Amino acid sequence: MFENIVDCMHDWVRVIDLNDNIIYVNKAMAKALNENPIGKKCYKAFERDIPCEKCVSRATIATGQPQQQEELIHNRTFSVMSSPIKDKDGNIIAVVEVLRDITEMKKLQKAIINQNKKLKSELNIAKKLQYSLLPKEIPNEYVEFSYIYKPCDTLGGDFLDIFKIDTSHIGVYIADVSGHGVAASMLTVFLRSSIDKTIISPASALKKLYIEFNNNFSDQDLYITIFYAIFDITSNTLVYSNAGLNVSPIVLNPYTKTFKLLRVPGIPISNWVENPSYEDKKLILQNRDKLFLYTDGIVELKNNKNEQFGENRLIGVLQGNVESPGVILDRIIKAASEFAGIERYNNAADDITMALLEIKNSKD
Known part of the structure; x- marks a missing residue:
């Protein structure tokens, strides 16, 4: 019965005595070797x-324990598992080897490793592209701007930009694309290249972006949430609109200790409706007012009690802080990381993106 079971196995099976002599092989091994190797030394059967x-x-x-290793036999790779055979007194009298041909599996593993290396290289190229699109220069001497951008994956779904529209207007937006990875990052590239930076109305620009999105991605499940604001340095006003960003940007003044949440509804850039409506809102700014933009990654950080860092704690760090935008953002990161018990934002489950724009002076 036992021999019939072993002979039905595709793997090779052989039994070797303590003097390296083969005392049994199953049919699969005998057929593969094209001989009956019983009586031969175990290594002679493989022409060694x-x-x-x-x-x-x-x-x-030597150990009395099963052992496993890979061996090259007739230019094929085998996984060899050797186990002891013991008599009724527990003495080892022979060993049984099971040899499995893993040549194709090793080729597949190598192909997967090579493909992963190629994919990693391509992801790094895409990452460099995405980072290269982030703002590098402040477009006007009337504002001070700083940001933090930290994807939770190699490629992120968050994005932001600040740019000069004309001599009197500065545009700034922050966006969060659903999901992460390549598809989400490619939508951030689409966003930067497609948003019309000549339109003075944020709502009109978002409406045009919505149409452009549906011309190209109407069959996709992804969507973009974006808050877009335009600062008029001649009138010291901020006009803003929102396409579904689920957190509210904040305008605050550390000297007067006042703040305002910029809440405005709007449909994400998506294929959800045929004719979305976006609304422009206007706010008069004071010297040294700050505009804080962020995505939900920072407020959704949780502590060990499953409590979120939240909007109130965020405002608490912002209020009364007269330091530069870069220092303030670092303070937010430190406070949120300590709250969540993580090392800065390196272990965050979502992208962390924030920006702080300070109005330094209005144009005469």
């Missing part, structure tokens, strides 16, 4: 003149 340098069966005899 001396025992293997690291003999798995000798290791089994």
